[in-house]
Amino acid sequence: MRPRRPARSSRSTASSAAKHRKAHTMPKGNLTVLGLGAMGSAVAARLRESGYATTVWNRTAAKTEPHVAAGSTAAATVPDAVAAGDVVLVVLLDHASVREHLEPAAAGLKGKVVVNLTTTTPNQARSTAAWAAEHGIAYLDGAVMAVPGMIGTPGSRLLYSGDENAYAIARPALETLGAAEFTGADPGVASLKDMALLSAMDLMFLGYLQAFAMMRTVGTSAADTAAEVEAWLAAMLPHGKGIAAIVDGGTYDTGGQSVDFDRFGIASLITASREQGVSAVLLEPHRKLLEELAAAGHGDSDWPRIIDRLTIHR
Template sequence: MTKPATTVLGLGAMGSAIATRLRETGHDTTVWNRTAAKTEPHAAAGAKAAATVTEAVNGSDTVLVVLLDHASVREHLEPAAAELAGKTVVNLVTTTPNQARETAAWASEHRITYLDGAIMAVPEMIGQPDARLLYAGDEHAYDTARPVLETLGAAEYTGEDPGLASLKDMALLSAMDLMFLGYLQAIAMMRTVGTSAAETAAETERWLTAMLPHGKGLAAIIDGGTYDTGGQSVDFDRFGIASLITASREQGIRADLLEPHRRLLDDLAATGHGDSDWPRIIDQLTIR
């Protein structure tokens, strides 16, 4: 069975990994990159190297965009809009939800079928079962492009709103970012007594692995919406966070990463919610 011809625009680390995976799994692959020299190894391995974006998209019904940022997507697709009409464009550039929606609206104006994608993986994971790729937008386009998309990793369709894949990506990356900031706080504190970063990181990993399942309990409290389960209260958590801040400062370590948590708790206590379950701070995160 002939596999769909596919174009990859952008040959950074991720774009190169995607192009290589497609070529090695039997897809007729065309590549383009702003710096033409990056296409040479792919051409030598059997891909077609195009000199322009217009040339690159002509031979494929599915176009994967793996460029630098949101601005570069429009910059390079705009001149090829006429050639892209009737094709499926899958944007794998990291963008915000509203940027994804903006590109989808532009694509619709030019009769381009659009899918927004988010890659929950590093380049080395592409093609492996642990690589998770999220997609949002035209469901028919997702079904059509699925043989290509599943070549790259586990494909997950999140819904017709083009911003949903990006939103989930950004939410999960936010959780990851805050988690690793916690690693740095712990390492900074323990380094003051000569403990290596490697040792503290290993201790932190063991501790967080044991604690992560409790996240489901927090979710149940939030979904319940009453914040009156009798669990850990705002006032109790204020005491705990204050102790963490004091301990950091006693060791000569700044507590900038911890203080926003305390401010949210203090705001709740000041409005009479000291007895509430502490996850009520989620309501403080909404911009009013």
């Protein structure tokens, strides 16, 4: 699903492994969680249950009460919360909220590790990392590939990028939340990977809705159609690797399904939808991309050449 990284030298690999082993042997320290929405509450609870002394802060103080009752310590202000933790996990509403609350506490964060689990864009993550570096803060950006109820379960997966030393320090605590993956030194990569996977998911589920809308015109329930879609997708998913190979090859001349073939296929889907009184608004962008490729003389190319139309040249 992700590009293969260049192999590290044995010395580098051994050094990294040793560093991570050392992190695992560190005694449990004090952690701070800023933000107690659904995800922040799940994170704080899991860390506390895992034996970490946990200080919590939330703009609405009442949300700290269940955590205090369960053994956490509540801080009245962000600077107080920051002072109590060796590692500060930030789970706020958005990028603006992160900067609003961290910037006034910069002096207290110096020399500490900040793990930002707030949903941000790649460039927002890079911006916060640059700010943190200017203030002597070890910054790690995180992306949570789970819903709150999954935190701490085998299905929970979290991506991290940024300061590798910060990751080594925080890793034992982070691994209590779910499978932890360090994606590299670029602070924006965890967010980028999160957004890429979510984009694939969103488009897939929009496809479900298109199928539901079409089939309910003949009285088929969404539940019955969902079962059919799942079986069909299970059969089709292995072909994703073949599409990836075509894209990585970059020539688009394998002789497989062409732009012209797909162009006529998508036209049929659009016509069938409209005949049933169903909008084709979700399908039209696909046809537009294919028509643009055909007009540019690429009708005989493999259809994954669409990816070239998705790149905005800056």
